[in-house]
Amino acid sequence: AQSVSQHNHHVILSEAASLELGCNYSYGGTVNLFWYVQYPGQHLQLLLKYFSGDPLVKGIKGFEAEFIKSKFSFNLRKPSVQWSDTAEYFCAVIGGSGNTGKLIFGQGTTLQVKP
Amino acid sequence: ETGVTQSPTHLIKTRGQQVTLRCSSQSGHNTVSWYQQALGQGPQFIFQYYREEENGRGNFPPRFSGLQFPNYSSELDVNALELDDSALYLCASSVTGNYGYTFGSGTRLTVV
Numbered sequence: 574a575q576s577v578s579q580h581n582h583h584v585i586l587s588e589a590a591s592l593e594l595g596c597n598y599s600y601g602g603t604v605n606l607f608w609y610v611q612y613p614g615q616h617l618q619l620l621l622k623y624f625s626g627d628p629l630v631k632g633i634k635g636f637e638a639e640f641i642k643s644k645f646s647f648n649l650r651k652p653s654v655q656w657s658d659t660a661e662y663f664c665a666v667i668g669g670s671g672n673t674g675k676l677i678f679g680q681g682t683t684l685q686v687k688p
Numbered sequence: 689e690t691g692v693t694q695s696p697t698h699l700i701k702t703r704g705q706q707v708t709l710r711c712s713s714q715s716g717h718n719t720v721s722w723y724q725q726a727l728g729q730g731p732q733f734i735f736q737y738y739r740e741e742e743n744g745r746g747n748f749p750p751r752f753s754g755l756q757f758p759n760y761s762s763e764l765d766v767n768a769l770e771l772d773d774s775a776l777y778l779c780a781s782s783v784t785g786n787y788g789y790t791f792g793s794g795t796r797l798t799v800v
Contacts, residue, residue, distance in 0.1 A: 577730075605787055616692075617731070617778065617791040624787075663730050667787060674719070674787055675744055676780075678730030 575600045575668050579679035586654050587687050594649040594682050596664030605667040606647040607676070608638055612660045620662075623647065634658070656688045692792035694779050700798045701769050707797060709764040713781030714790045719743075720762040722754060723778040725794070731778055737762055738784055766797075774799045 580595040598604060608620040621632025628640040638649045647664060664679040693712040701707050713720050719738045723731035733746035737756035751767040760781070766773055776796050780789040 579730075607787075609791075614793075616793040617780075619789070622787070665730075674782065674785075675721070675733045675736065675746065676723075676731070676789065677733070678723075681728075681730050 575666060575677050577664050577666050577677055577679035579662075579664055579682050581682045582680065583683045583685070585685045585687065588656055589653050590686075592649070592651040592654045592658070592684070594662055594664075594684070596647045596649065596679060597645050598647065598664075598666045598668070598677075599645065600666065600668035602668060606638075606640060607665040607667075608632065608636070608647075608649050609663045609665060609678075610660045611663065611681075617663070620649070654684070654686050656686045658684060659686045660684060692779055692781050692790050694777075694792035694795050696795060697793070698796045698798075700800060703769055703771060703799055705769050706765065706767045707769060709766075709777050709779075709795045709797070711762045711764070711779030711781075711792060713760045713762065713779075717781035717783055717790065718760050719782045719784045720756055720760065721780045721782070721789070722762070722764045723780065724748070725776040725778055726772075727775070734764070769799045771799050773797065 576599045578597045606623040609617045623630045623640045631637045662682045665676045695710045721736040722734040725731040735745040740756045753765045755763045776794040778794045779792045782789045
């Protein structure tokens with residue numbers, strides 16, 4: 574069965590620090606990869622997605638992610654975090670042909686940015 | 689464009705009762721998916737509806753059922769509520785074949 578693993582459950586950073594959140598998935602075929610963010614009290618929002626092409630994907634709010642097929646990874650990065658980046662971050666995957674588009678989410682990473 | 693609207697926002701039910709959660713999909717979207725997000729966990733896929741029929745189901749028992757209406761809105765019904773059903777229930781809409789999901793803010797269900 575497909576699964577997504579996020580290694581960092583709780584990350585605390587100071588403003589201006591660099592961020593990298595790990596995400597690994599278990600599926601050997603074609604995958605579509607996503608990072609979602611959930612700000613306190615708000616709905617899930619798409620940060621970025623990878624379907625094909627350039628493995629370095631740029632998203633909103635200065636976030637980017639790199640797809641490394643050989644490592645089954647899709648890590649999220651941001652060079653300099655802000656207090657407003659405090660939120661829950663979820664990595665998700667859709668895998669396989671003919672699938673229904675079911676998103677499989679990781680457990681999530683809580684990011685706390687201290688001013 | 690309107691987003692995904694879910695109602696109610698919060699709900700408290702007693703174990704053994706039944707509950708219906710509602711979702712209005714984003715304008716132009718014809719597919720609705722439901723997810724359960726337990727505290728401290730990522731969302732888990734319950735099922736998806738397209739053309740008013742269930743089109744994919746996750747690992748949830750039959751007491752979780754749903755409907756999609758001609759206007760693409762949807763309901764999630766849960767019978768015989770258990771304490772473990774306490775969670776945030778998320779609805780997401782999309783256009784079939786396009787993985788641009790829009791999520792609602794969810795319904796927080798507490799079973800006591």
